[in-house]
Amino acid sequence: MAAALGRSVMQQCLSAKLMVKPAISEDESAEYVQITRGVVMFVCFLKDASNDTVEKMVRSLLDVKLSYCDERKKRCSILELPGDILIVPQATLGGKMKGKVVQYHGNIEKCAGKELYHQFVKRIKEEIERKQVDVEKNQSQVKHGTYGNLQVLSMETNGPYTHIIDF
Amino acid sequence: MAAALGRSVMQQCLSAKLMVKPAISEDESAEYVQITRGVVMFVCFLKDASNDTVEKMVRSLLDVKLSYCDERKKRCSILELPGDILIVPQATLGGKMKGKVVQYHGNIEKCAGKELYHQFVKRIKEEIERKQVDVEKNQSQVKHGTYGNLQVLSMETNGPYTHIIDF
Numbered sequence A, B: 001m002a003a004a005l006g007r008s009v010m011q012q013c014l015s016a017k018l019m020v021k022p023a024i025s026e027d028e029s030a031e032y033v034q035i036t037r038g039v040v041m042f043v044c045f046l047k048d049a050s051n052d053t054v055e056k057m058v059r060s061l062l063d064v065k066l067s068y069c070d071e072r073k074k075r076c077s078i079l080e081l082p083g084d085i086l087i088v089p090q091a092t093l094g095g096k097m098k099g100k101v102v103q104y105h106g107n108i109e110k111c112a113g114k115e116l117y118h119q120f121v122k123r124i125k126e127e128i129e130r131k132q133v134d135v136e137k138n139q140s141q142v143k144h145g146t147y148g149n150l151q152v153l154s155m156e157t158n159g160p161y162t163h164i165i166d167f
Helices: A051-063 A110-134 B051-063 B110-134
Strands: A006-013 A015-021 A031-035 A038-045 A067-069 A074-076 A084-089 A096-098 A101-103 A142-144 A153-156 A163-166 B006-013 B015-021 B031-035 B038-045 B067-069 B074-076 B084-089 B096-098 B101-103 B142-144 B153-156 B163-166
Touching (some): A006 A051, A031 A084, A038 A110, A051 A110, B006 B051, B006 B153, B031 B142
Parallel strands (some): A038 A084, A084 A142, B084 B142
Antiparallel strands (some): A006 A038, A006 A163, A015 A031, A096 A101, B006 B038, B067 B074
């Protein structure tokens, strides 16, 4: 099996809230983004990841049927739900346990990772906008975290259905 | 690389709350367990997992240094923190994406999975109790979800630091 280039963890939520800017001073409070029912996508890029990796991830993660639809008792994609998307950069996903510590030698260099992350967010937004023109009832919102920040997250779920998807 | 026998996702939390018994009727409300600062351990057993797999997971997951200690600015184990532990059975971790659907052919048979899960919970509790005798200040609580239930979870984090650890 070839080494993964991109790694994602998907967790479903009823609501999720992520800090995108920490409080700098007493006068300026922290900033948050929020979504309602949908999915939290944690993403991480590994060595040799490229825009191709981003494209594969965007296509698959929007299409994969892992959201629970109460009404139909079968799994549907986030586009079919339709649900919101919260994208969280999560470099720790690239970690490998070695003895008692976790090492991150497989992760892509930070600057390149930031570019791929921005490309991923841009492409998810484009795809969601494109699909919403096609299907009027689809009103998914896309929110995302700030690369390199501490990801302060709260979420409520009706079953997180944690999935790991490698690319 | 040999196929994984056990898979875990670790997410740090400031608090987490999990439903362990759904509401059956209007008179009987749902039951929850709750932890404060610590870690949420999602666990899944794959084909050919055994008590050996459980032992390896218990030892590693308690010892691996991935909790953020504000004071010392370095990572420490959940035992060193000390922190609470919420164990969540999460069969979806064994899923593999095939086209647009996720398949679970690699998962262990449900009955065997339930036994290993109970063994895992028992062994984590034993280890925590044993360590708490050694180190008085350690007052970790261990809570766990019900195997086979829908895992209704809420959590607050100060950075989820999502880690995937295979065994």
